[in-house]
Amino acid sequence: MQAELQTRLERLLEEKELKKSNGSLNANEEGKDFKGDNGTGSDGQNLVGGERLADEQLSDGIIQERLLNAYGQNTQKGSLPKQRLLVVANRLPVRAKRMGEDSWSLEVSVGGLVSALLGIDKIEARWIGWAGVDVPDETGKRSLTNALAEKRCIPVFLDEETVHQYYNGYCNNILWPLFHYLGLPQENHLATTHSFQSQFDAYKRVNQMFADVVNEHYEDGDVVWCHDYHLMFLPQCLKEHNSEMKVGWFLHTPFPSSEIHRILPSRSELLKSVLAADIVGFHTYDYARHFVSACSRILGLEGTPHGVEDQGRITRVAAFPIGIDSNRFIKALELEKVRNKIKELQERFSDRKIILGVDRLDTIKGIPQKILAFEKFLEENPSWHNKVVLIQIAVPTRTDVHEYRKLTSQVHEIVGRINGKFGTLTEVPIHHLDTQLDFHTLCALYAVTDVALVASLRDGMNLVSYEYVACQASKKGVLILSEFAGAAQSLGSGAILVNPWNINEVSTSIYYALNMPDDEREKRHHHNFKHVITHTSQEWAENFLSEFNVTVNQAQMRTKQIPPSLPSSDACERFAQSNNRLLILGFYATLTEPLDAHGRRIDQFAEMQHQLHPDIKDPLKKLCNDPRTTVVVLSGSDRSVLDKNFGEYNMWLAAEHGVFLRSTQGEWMTTMPENLHMDWVNSVKHVFEYFTERTPRSYVELRETSLLWNYKYADVEFGRLQSKDILQHLWTGPISNASVDIVQGGRSVEARAFGVTKGAAIDRILGEIVRHSDVKSPIDCVLCIGHFLSKDEDIYTFFEPHRPESTARMSTASPVNGLACSSGNGSGSDGCCPMRKKQVVRKSSNVLDLKNENYFSCTVGQRKPSSARYLLGSSADVVSLLQELAQSLH
Numbered sequence: 001m002q003a004e005l006q007t008r009l010e011r012l013l014e015e016k017e018l019k020k021s022n023g024s025l026n027a028n029e030e031g032k033d034f035k036g037d038n039g040t041g042s043d044g045q046n047l048v049g050g051e052r053l054a055d056e057q058l059s060d061g062i063i064q065e066r067l068l069n070a071y072g073q074n075t076q077k078g079s080l081p082k083q084r085l086l087v088v089a090n091r092l093p094v095r096a097k098r099m100g101e102d103s104w105s106l107e108v109s110v111g112g113l114v115s116a117l118l119g120i121d122k123i124e125a126r127w128i129g130w131a132g133v134d135v136p137d138e139t140g141k142r143s144l145t146n147a148l149a150e151k152r153c154i155p156v157f158l159d160e161e162t163v164h165q166y167y168n169g170y171c172n173n174i175l176w177p178l179f180h181y182l183g184l185p186q187e188n189h190l191a192t193t194h195s196f197q198s199q200f201d202a203y204k205r206v207n208q209m210f211a212d213v214v215n216e217h218y219e220d221g222d223v224v225w226c227h228d229y230h231l232m233f234l235p236q237c238l239k240e241h242n243s244e245m246k247v248g249w250f251l252h253t254p255f256p257s258s259e260i261h262r263i264l265p266s267r268s269e270l271l272k273s274v275l276a277a278d279i280v281g282f283h284t285y286d287y288a289r290h291f292v293s294a295c296s297r298i299l300g301l302e303g304t305p306h307g308v309e310d311q312g313r314i315t316r317v318a319a320f321p322i323g324i325d326s327n328r329f330i331k332a333l334e335l336e337k338v339r340n341k342i343k344e345l346q347e348r349f350s351d352r353k354i355i356l357g358v359d360r361l362d363t364i365k366g367i368p369q370k371i372l373a374f375e376k377f378l379e380e381n382p383s384w385h386n387k388v389v390l391i392q393i394a395v396p397t398r399t400d401v402h403e404y405r406k407l408t409s410q411v412h413e414i415v416g417r418i419n420g421k422f423g424t425l426t427e428v429p430i431h432h433l434d435t436q437l438d439f440h441t442l443c444a445l446y447a448v449t450d451v452a453l454v455a456s457l458r459d460g461m462n463l464v465s466y467e468y469v470a471c472q473a474s475k476k477g478v479l480i481l482s483e484f485a486g487a488a489q490s491l492g493s494g495a496i497l498v499n500p501w502n503i504n505e506v507s508t509s510i511y512y513a514l515n516m517p518d519d520e521r522e523k524r525h526h527h528n529f530k531h532v533i534t535h536t537s538q539e540w541a542e543n544f545l546s547e548f549n550v551t552v553n554q555a556q557m558r559t560k561q562i563p564p565s566l567p568s569s570d571a572c573e574r575f576a577q578s579n580n581r582l583l584i585l586g587f588y589a590t591l592t593e594p595l596d597a598h599g600r601r602i603d604q605f606a607e608m609q610h611q612l613h614p615d616i617k618d619p620l621k622k623l624c625n626d627p628r629t630t631v632v633v634l635s636g637s638d639r640s641v642l643d644k645n646f647g648e649y650n651m652w653l654a655a656e657h658g659v660f661l662r663s664t665q666g667e668w669m670t671t672m673p674e675n676l677h678m679d680w681v682n683s684v685k686h687v688f689e690y691f692t693e694r695t696p697r698s699y700v701e702l703r704e705t706s707l708l709w710n711y712k713y714a715d716v717e718f719g720r721l722q723s724k725d726i727l728q729h730l731w732t733g734p735i736s737n738a739s740v741d742i743v744q745g746g747r748s749v750e751a752r753a754f755g756v757t758k759g760a761a762i763d764r765i766l767g768e769i770v771r772h773s774d775v776k777s778p779i780d781c782v783l784c785i786g787h788f789l790s791k792d793e794d795i796y797t798f799f800e801p802h803r804p805e806s807t808a809r810m811s812t813a814s815p816v817n818g819l820a821c822s823s824g825n826g827s828g829s830d831g832c833c834p835m836r837k838k839q840v841v842r843k844s845s846n847v848l849d850l851k852n853e854n855y856f857s858c859t860v861g862q863r864k865p866s867s868a869r870y871l872l873g874s875s876a877d878v879v880s881l882l883q884e885l886a887q888s889l890h
């Protein structure tokens, strides 16, 4: 882990150096082209990526080559690896308006996501999304597709009803308010609950439609970057179609606490689907932390400092704070038409200070709260009447959603009341505009403003605050910023942070901002400005994509260490051909029923009954009754558990990791080594019980030679903390000098007598089995299958001690390469495994005649590096295998 962190850090520093030396991200760099009024670039050509001047292309090439080298990709001199980016977002950067049967006008869409992605001009990208318009006819679809192609945009066509259910319904009436901590729509809770399923179905359908378009345009090697809450199903849809596709997902809104997310009926499906991506990004560390925590608490998955682990597959989760194309704003202020607008505004408001709000008219933006705070300021500061104006730009948005329409009339009502109260014949204190401004007017307004007021109740980032800072190089105005906007984490040192719900606080902050001494204003602005010009949208995208490539490479390396699936027909064939075969099976999670398999939640009561998988009984009975097959269940459980579950079969039971052994025809015997010290038991029990009392739903399993503290059903994070604490208590207390091993499981801590492992026991078990066996020929086929802790994986290596890890993984298909068997390495001319030779001194001497290809070790369920040769996905797969083996007996 430490090593991984170091390389990550080293890589980031290296990239930073590269960028510095190239100067490509320097905000003061000269000679770049900037996007025009409509955001289509100064030449009006491409919205995303695009053709630029030759010298720029050259420098882009160098950057890309260096970055890709830094990512560890293969680059051949002279031939740059091509990595196209497919940006997939609900909204295209342009909104289409139909002008005629086959003619369209394209306007730039408003919103932070579009603004940020338009700021990336150094990566070749295509954009896939909805053009914001219903196009029912084929002519329209064709002509719009062509018009958009010129902007490197690819449309996904959605009809009106689908947009209603998916966009207005599930996205903006359910996910949006919930992710912003506003709960589900207040007025019609029941209606929402009722329509939930149909909206969710539409949401899934639309995500599949997006996936279909991506699949159609995808070329090998492309990177697919999915955006936002509209497309949480997309990563799964894409990976199901092509598991090799590189898929990233970025959320532009907050990700709420798991306590909020768990309200969603579709909470698990959404999380699982997002986790199908290789990398998942958020604006802030808090959102990333909430996501990991939701995956732990809701899906029961392991959260690591790097991401979320599911069955050995890690989805990287990290914070990538977005930025703006600051140069675009800084340069715009030099344009003549912007300078003219600035002059106009200065003249118009020459006798007043300007407070500015720029927001989509959205429930999350806290517009009513902002206006009420301004009212309070006017009430408390009569000397400021007629000397200050609040200009509120409220861009109409999502107007088909009830809550948004309600907000519009609410805001109008408050503004009207306040203007009525404080206005004069010629002036009003609030200029409220339900409109969208063009880029140049917006820049001019930012530049003349004295105080920008952002009062979001929650906001993923809030780019308006960045844009304001970028335009304030000369005026150095004050930014009042809600602590609930993601931007508060990056601009917090220069801004005045406020709680928008606290009207008094916002009102006094307005007063403070208007009266702030010049030097303080300058210092605060300097902090913010430095951040805004160095943390650009270009850098944001590069960081994300760099991390993306590293993540994919690391995942590929990890996959190579995971055992391949068991070739079951080969195993069955070898098994059937053998004269004396041994089947060693684990119990828990190997032969038990997976309780959460059919959408049922994990149920502690049911699961603790340790129920055998219902389909296992027949094949197991058949195998146990076969005279040439010996079946052993080898478990950590105590004798009573094995008696209860397997008493009726003709087999061997090895309880407590093999310390106790019996044939079901006979009595329990102990294989316990004589020097097994158990003097630690009472004090460890005391510690475990202490923690059980303090950790709800944890429990202790008391066995004779081991004690297990299990927190599988407890709160994951609390359980993990408690387990760390337990270890500390044990090491510093009862076991400091005792002869005991502490074994950490996924959700358990086990104390066992020193040296007790399944691998250590198997030799003694084999000796006993052979002593009692009627079959006189040696065992010539072994299947050893279990969901074992890594400590117990020595059972696999008992049969195969010299297995070269890496080569074994490479040669996934053929078991022949698995065992290190050659006549030159002491294995004997019969081609038997070397272990057998080593074992001749043990009790199991001469009982094994195991050829390389007749040995099948198999880990169950855990897609993790393992000493086993093969993998079976779950106990259901074990059942299928046993059924096949039983059939092969004929």
Ligand SMILES: O=P(O)(O)OC[C@H]1O[C@H](O[C@H]2O[C@H](CO)[C@@H](O)[C@H](O)[C@H]2O)[C@H](O)[C@@H](O)[C@@H]1O
Pocket (backbone or CB within 6 Å): 091, 110, 111, 112, 113, 114, 116, 228, 252, 253, 322, 397, 398, 459, 460, 461, 462, 463
């Ligand atoms: O597409 P709309 O439904 O009209 O909404 C506009 C966008 O609103 C949201 O923007 C967010 O992204 C910004 C950039 O990361 C961030 O600064 C802001 O805090 C977010 O609210 C939404 O997430 C986008 O998908 C919409 O396009």
Ligand SMILES: O=c1ccn([C@@H]2O[C@H](COP(=O)(O)OP(=O)(O)O)[C@@H](O)[C@H]2O)c(=O)[nH]1
Pocket (backbone or CB within 6 Å): 110, 111, 112, 113, 115, 116, 358, 359, 360, 393, 395, 435, 436, 437, 438, 439, 442, 461, 462, 463, 464, 465, 467
């Ligand atoms: O009249 C307007 C008002 C806003 N914006 C843009 O809309 C974006 C709003 O992004 P923000 O992150 O602040 O919030 P969002 O609307 O995405 O939630 C910013 O880039 C603004 O420049 C605009 O182009 N015209």
